[in-house]
Amino acid sequence: MTKLLVITENRDGELRNVSFEAVAAAKKMNEAAEVVGVVLGSGNLEKLGNEIIRFGADRAITVSHEKLEDYTSEGYGQAVLAVIEDESPDGIVMGHTSIGKDLTPKLAAKLDSGLISDVVDISDEDGQPAFTRPIYSGKAFEKKVIAEGSTLVTIRPNNIKPLEEDESRNGEVISKDVDIADARTIIKDVIRKASEGVDLSEANVVIAGGRGVKSEEGFRPLYELAEVLGAAVGASRGACDAEYCDYALQIGQTGKVVTPDLYIAVGISGAIQHLAGMSNSKVIVAINKDPEANIFNVADYGIVGDLFEVVPKLTEELRQL
Ligand code: FAD
Numbered sequence: 001m002t003k004l005l006v007i008t009e010n011r012d013g014e015l016r017n018v019s020f021e022a023v024a025a026a027k028k029m030n031e032a033a034e035v036v037g038v039v040l041g042s043g044n045l046e047k048l049g050n051e052i053i054r055f056g057a058d059r060a061i062t063v064s065h066e067k068l069e070d071y072t073s074e075g076y077g078q079a080v081l082a083v084i085e086d087e088s089p090d091g092i093v094m095g096h097t098s099i100g101k102d103l104t105p106k107l108a109a110k111l112d113s114g115l116i117s118d119v120v121d122i123s124d125e126d127g128q129p130a131f132t133r134p135i136y137s138g139k140a141f142e143k144k145v146i147a148e149g150s151t152l153v154t155i156r157p158n159n160i161k162p163l164e165e166d167e168s169r170n171g172e173v174i175s176k177d178v179d180i181a182d183a184r185t186i187i188k189d190v191i192r193k194a195s196e197g198v199d200l201s202e203a204n205v206v207i208a209g210g211r212g213v214k215s216e217e218g219f220r221p222l223y224e225l226a227e228v229l230g231a232a233v234g235a236s237r238g239a240c241d242a243e244y245c246d247y248a249l250q251i252g253q254t255g256k257v258v259t260p261d262l263y264i265a266v267g268i269s270g271a272i273q274h275l276a277g278m279s280n281s282k283v284i285v286a287i288n289k290d291p292e293a294n295i296f297n298v299a300d301y302g303i304v305g306d307l308f309e310v311v312p313k314l315t316e317e318l319r320q321l
Pocket of ligand 1: 209210211212213235236237238239250251252253254255256266267268269270271272273274277287288289290293305306307308
């Protein structure tokens with residue numbers, strides 16, 4: 001029987017949504033496969049093991065170690081490789097997150113396998129899974145199949161729908177002990193700069209500000225709108241470079257990739273490098289005073305106007321609903 005490992009991610013004692021999406025992706029790759037959720041961290045991880053099973057994994061393996069409290073590629077790498085050695089999976093699926101982007105190339109090198117990254121869809125090609133991924137900064141899509149060897153895949157968050165949680169699903173949660181050698185890097189402190197509100201990479205609604213917001217204070221109306229919509233706030237690199245906000249908010253080719261249901265671009269021109277991070281959003285709304293701005297070419301709805309008038313009005317109207 002085909003066996004697929006899903007490397008889950010957790011934060012503050014909760015599994016991240018992309019972990020459930022990765023389970024659904026594994027099932028899409030092969031409905032008959034045994035899907036094994038791998039939970040890494042410190043403390044008791046049984047609850048998370050059971051949760052990944054409720055979202056579709058057939059069983060779960062937890063590896064708890066004080067050196068896995070925070071992500072390091074050396075620590076996680078050792079733990080995952082130990083699980084791989086035990087399980088000999090036919091494939092591995094993980095989120096295309098900052099952790100997934102760091103860990104999977106190392107796994108591919110160690111396992112001498114290929115890697116298909118940033119997958120947005122999985123279809124069936126003559127009985128084989130075919131992986132769709134964006135190329136040329138999202139201008140085109142390619143479809144790849146694996147010719148030989150094991151499958152290592154990262155999936156872009158918010159693209160593959162998780163399975164419904166089902167309390168009646170059950171499976172074994174096995175706790176595995178792994179010796180983790182001292183890493184050359186040690187996390188001494190984690191400083192969360194962009195922890196205000198909703199997590200940007202998993203948000204259903206994103207409001208992003210560009211250089212057009214003109215100052216740090218100019219972001220205030222965007223935060224007010226975000227509060228009404230339960231949205232996360234993001235930014236263009238233009239806004240980050242101008243020090244209106246932290247780089248943790250940057251969306252684009254060299255920033256985060258987001259695929260929310262609704263993306264509101266405020267005072268953003270729509271440079272190709274910005275589009276690379278958001279053009280797959282389901283509905284795009286652009287607010288810009290320049291009717292020729294490139295962002296209108298990808299927008300489903302456009303408002304030509306001064307953002308300092310439009311955004312507060314929008315917030316006021318939405319508050320009435
Ligand atoms: P601008 O291009 O200056 O646009 C500001 C917009 O605001 C204009 O369209 C203007 O009409 C509008 N505006 C001004 N005032 C108002 C107002 N009062 N009301 C309404 N609208 C108003 N960029 C990214 O975003 N993400 C990336 O990851 C990224 N990576 C890059 C990587 C490389 C290698 C390079 C070379 C560039 C990268 N860039 C990236 C930068 C990118 O090329 C653009 O410079 C940047 O996206 C521009 O940001 P912006 O749209 O906020 O600013």
